[in-house]
Amino acid sequence: MIEVKARGLTFDVHEGGPEDGEPVLLLHGFPQDSREFDLILPRLHEAGLRTYAMDQRGCSPGARPADVSAYTLTAVAADAIAVLDALGVDSAHLVGHDWGAQVGWQLAARHPDRVRTLTAISVPHPRALMLALRVRPSQKARLAYFEVFRRPFAERMLLAQHALALRLMLRPIGMRAEQYVAAMREPGRLTGGLNWYRAYDSSQVASLGVVTVPTTYVWSDKDGVVGLTAALRTRDWVRADYQLVAMRGVSHWVPEQAPRELADAVLARIGV
Template structure:
């Protein structure tokens, strides 16, 4: 369905029992709602109502031109607006990559709207900031973000029919669809603008999370190291679990959907 909110139009893919508890699914870069295709059947079979939104920059009707329109606070407000539009006072939130960042901020700043949080791959922002300060290896893992912030990022990623994007996404079920989608006008720029608009001050005030939370980390994640994963516990006061997956890379929802579904359902309690 299309949801008009905040002057934009978001594509939201819903399913499951209409009276089921709502679950908001938030994707990362350079994916979209399809990264949860292997997860949502399990959630819906458990009686949950799922809403997987294509976020700002990805939905065709939600691609503002200004970089400042992609500050992380805007995406948090988008998620809240979608919950309002579907009539969900509170929801279980599941987010991967950038979607996990949005989930952490939602849970910390709007705990009245979040029943549970399952954050995948990306840890609590304050734990990540600590790791970036004390672990050179974590800083090295994030070197790619400087490329994504550069003015030539679009040309690099789409050169030779998207060779770099294909290399990044090579393990994924929907890799070709993601690459093809990035040829849509404004889509890749919108996704890259998340990187261009972010700054430490936007994350530094992320507080302690008091809602029940599961953080899913994988030992072959090339983006997030062990220190950030372990220190996430420092920033959660609600019931908390770290689920560490072995032999899985950053792309957890598509590489380990069965194990992820187990973790999500255990957190939700169904």
Template sequence: MEVKARGLTFEVTASGPSDGQPVLLLHGFPQDHREFDPLLPRLHAAGLRTYALDQRGYSPGARPSGVGPYRIGEAVADVPAVLDALDLESAHLVGHDWGAIVAWLVAGRHPERVRTLTAISVPHPRALLMALRVRPSQRARFAYTRVLRSPVAERLLLGGGALVMRRMLGPLGPRADLYVKAMREPGRLTAALNWYRAFRSADVADLGQITVPTTYVWSDRDGVVGLTAALRAADWVRGDYQLVAMRGVSHWVPEQAPRELGDAVLARIGV
């Protein structure tokens, strides 16, 4: 369906029992709502209603030009506006990668709109910033972000048959083709990369402790987030909290380990 919010038109895939508790799914880079497809049957079987949002830059009708519109605060403000458009007072949030950052911030700034939070791969932003300050290994893991912020990122990722993007998504196998093809859509990759170009640490510096029931899912073969950041996420949650650590899984948790992720999401929601 198309959902109009904040002067933009977002694409939202709604599925599952119409009377089920609502779950809003927030994807990361370079994916879209389809990264949650392997997870959905499990959620629907548990009676949940899911809304998978293509976030700004990914929805063709929500693709403003320039870098400024991709400040993280804009993506955060989209979530309650989309919930309003869907006539939902609140929802369970499940976010991966950038979607996890958005979800953490929504839970912190709009807790009344969040029933529970399941954040995948990326911990509380303040925990991540701390790890970047004190752990050279975490800074090394984030070296790729400087490339993605550069003016040559589009050519690097899609040049040569999109070899770099395909290698980045290697653990996904044939599913990587879904996202490579989508990123060839005019303007889509630039908009997605503008999330990186627009981000400033100050944008999350005011985020305090999270009060909603929260699960953070981390995987030990994640090349982006190290153990220190993962463990320190607990410092920033005052509500009921659980860390779920997966073994032998890379950054792409929703598609690599949908069964285990489903366990974590359902346990957090309580169904």
């Protein structure tokens, strides 16, 4: 693990693989951290790729600002760009899950010169999701938790009864959930993660345009967050080589529940 100073903050970045390999930036979601990619990293390294798994804002101990306004998508996307700059990486392949996928869509649409390819996991193009929210009541129901996470009591709720709610969320990944539950007891860690939800505003994605870099979207049919409509309509927002990889019997937690299949999708997108 290395510490990367960027934008007045310090980010923990876990690097691995051949030093001369093509760079891959991996962006985690909530309530996880960069360890969610541990099961796919060996395959990427064997393929000759240089990986940088970044603990994002709110997760890295040196990057937990107190103000909710510091956690907008604009801010966290700028973090990723700044970390690439600090690493001396002009452009990278992006792999993002959950909120990390949201950041990936932002970067691919707004900074295509910094993105070689995008593999977005679980979260579709935001405009496709907005469409699904309008036309599918079931999609709105799937995202009901979002408003709960924005409330002041969310920390207490998630940690109550020995973090029962967190454990139930992460039940599909078994004992791997315990490392994230333990981490959420660090000062400011859980609040930092929840502040992504609190800072979210639909205006941040309403103007997001099409993606012009080669893209794979990985969706799983047991995902309780994203339904089929948003998954299928993501194709409308990519003007480049595109593939939808649909996984059967897999939940939202793809990197840890289906690491072999995900690694296959990432390597196919990168082309190694």
